[in-house]
Amino acid sequence: MENRAALVAPHFDRELIARYDVNAPRYTSYPTALHFRDDFSETDLFDCIRASNDDPIPRDLSTYIHVPFCLSPCFYCGCARIITHDRRKADTYLTRLYREIEQVAARFDRDRRLAQLHFGGGTPNFLDISQMLELIESLGRHFSFSRDAGREFGIELDPRFCDGEYARQVAEAGINRVSIGVQDFDPAVQQAVNRIQSVEETADVMQGARKGGVRSINLDLIYGLPKQTPEGFERTLEQVIALKPDRIAAYGYAHLPERFKAQRQIDKYDLPGASTRLTLLQSCVSMLTAAGYVHIGVDHFALPGDDLAQALVNGTLQRNFQGYSTHAACDLIGFGMSAISRIGKGFSQNAKDLPGYYMALDNGRLPVARGRLLSEDDLLRADLIQQLMCGGVLDIPAFEARHPVEFARYFRQSLARLQPLVDDGLVTCSSQRIETTARGQLLLRNIAQCFDAYIEGSDNRYSRAV
Ligand code: SF4
Numbered sequence: 001m002e003n004r005a006a007l008v009a010p011h012f013d014r015e016l017i018a019r020y021d022v023n024a025p026r027y028t029s030y031p032t033a034l035h036f037r038d039d040f041s042e043t044d045l046f047d048c049i050r051a052s053n054d055d056p057i058p059r060d061l062s063t064y065i066h067v068p069f070c071l072s073p074c075f076y077c078g079c080a081r082i083i084t085h086d087r088r089k090a091d092t093y094l095t096r097l098y099r100e101i102e103q104v105a106a107r108f109d110r111d112r113r114l115a116q117l118h119f120g121g122g123t124p125n126f127l128d129i130s131q132m133l134e135l136i137e138s139l140g141r142h143f144s145f146s147r148d149a150g151r152e153f154g155i156e157l158d159p160r161f162c163d164g165e166y167a168r169q170v171a172e173a174g175i176n177r178v179s180i181g182v183q184d185f186d187p188a189v190q191q192a193v194n195r196i197q198s199v200e201e202t203a204d205v206m207q208g209a210r211k212g213g214v215r216s217i218n219l220d221l222i223y224g225l226p227k228q229t230p231e232g233f234e235r236t237l238e239q240v241i242a243l244k245p246d247r248i249a250a251y252g253y254a255h256l257p258e259r260f261k262a263q264r265q266i267d268k269y270d271l272p273g274a275s276t277r278l279t280l281l282q283s284c285v286s287m288l289t290a291a292g293y294v295h296i297g298v299d300h301f302a303l304p305g306d307d308l309a310q311a312l313v314n315g316t317l318q319r320n321f322q323g324y325s326t327h328a329a330c331d332l333i334g335f336g337m338s339a340i341s342r343i344g345k346g347f348s349q350n351a352k353d354l355p356g357y358y359m360a361l362d363n364g365r366l367p368v369a370r371g372r373l374l375s376e377d378d379l380l381r382a383d384l385i386q387q388l389m390c391g392g393v394l395d396i397p398a399f400e401a402r403h404p405v406e407f408a409r410y411f412r413q414s415l416a417r418l419q420p421l422v423d424d425g426l427v428t429c430s431s432q433r434i435e436t437t438a439r440g441q442l443l444l445r446n447i448a449q450c451f452d453a454y455i456e457g458s459d460n461r462y463s464r465a466v
Helices: 014-019 042-053 089-105 129-142 164-172 187-193 199-211 230-243 261-265 274-290 307-314 354-362 376-389 396-402 412-423 438-449
Strands: 061-067 113-121 152-157 177-183 216-223 247-252 294-297 300-302 318-320 323-325 331-335 340-343 346-350 368-373 393-395 427-429 433-436
Touching: 014 274, 014 438, 042 340, 042 346, 042 368, 061 129, 089 129, 089 331, 089 354, 113 129, 129 164, 152 164, 164 199, 177 187, 177 199, 199 216, 199 230, 216 230, 216 274, 230 274, 247 274, 274 294, 294 307, 294 438, 300 307, 307 323, 318 376, 331 346, 376 393, 376 396, 376 438, 393 396, 412 427, 412 438, 433 438
Parallel strands: 061 113, 061 331, 113 152, 152 177, 177 216, 216 247
Antiparallel strands: 247 300, 294 300, 318 323, 331 340, 340 346, 346 368, 393 433, 427 433
């Protein structure tokens, strides 16, 4: 990444943010998963793995493990999850997960280091502590865990269904990052979204994680939820700041009941209006920056001493499916229902339903359902969008040195799309450099979107044909 000389605090301009409030992708990948295709096969995945092993300097590995079960439905949820109280389902799932891990791990050269590990869901702590510890141990048998102190081994924990002791034990097993969903502590909001979670439960899990040696704790918030008010949300922000997490993510709620069934439980008349939503976001930005948090990009904030803030300063910040990360590009292996892998020049996604995931593995196949082989155009745009999302700067001569294109000519239409954003003062653009301003810091997605070839009117000539 290009080095951002100084940490620019975002400038909150209500009028601009309201005007640019369009549905831009979050760019945790490029192209986004919407563009994966059904004709990507297990053979394509094996080819990607073989090619990645054959790289002169093979990349480190990263794994994502999806645990799809949840004990209770949150009404705002848009995740791939299954609500159940039947804990025996964990054993059935783990049998297939171990089969998948064994088959995939055997295809990677054993000397490739596993530098990143993340358990997400659903609810990873649907697994009881012995199941979770056994899973971590098994991954350690199939992959060469990095011994580097900078390795990122993370887990999402739900404090309603685990305690500090669970967090302490996973930390002692090697987990060094914990992410906890809070969303809002206001009882009226918690009632409206069916997620009742106290400050004390949350603090208990945080304490346990710290006792076990976790070096970074993230709390997730959501603004735009039903029954949210500026006063209530400010109280939540005060409570969250008092808990002193190392990182805070504040996501905007997108109400899409036609796509996500759970959201049909939300009364749309309880949702805050556009102006209140802006006030909620403004409170996030002003209160978190006043409390000393650095804006990392999009919806993420971190304390200056946290690895993420350091990576932003050093120009080593990365973006992946979990949001932001400090690790240089790894080959990502996704395990479990609906999990996505990015290996070399290919994306691969597992079956999104449990029967499809189980059936493939029971028949001796991997549960690959779709994916995409990346074109040269995809690869260079992925690099460009990564630069903009991670620090907001693109060094054009350095980009041209990495890719055989004449920047101004190749991106003629993208640059034309960027011009109104330049005119609005979100970004500056010269023949040498594209650089986000303080006004554009909260609108990185809109800036990156100008270079997305899958948006109508793009200058891409061949990406769609691949
Ligand atoms: S928000 Fe998280 S805990 Fe709640 S239902 Fe969705 S995946 Fe489960």
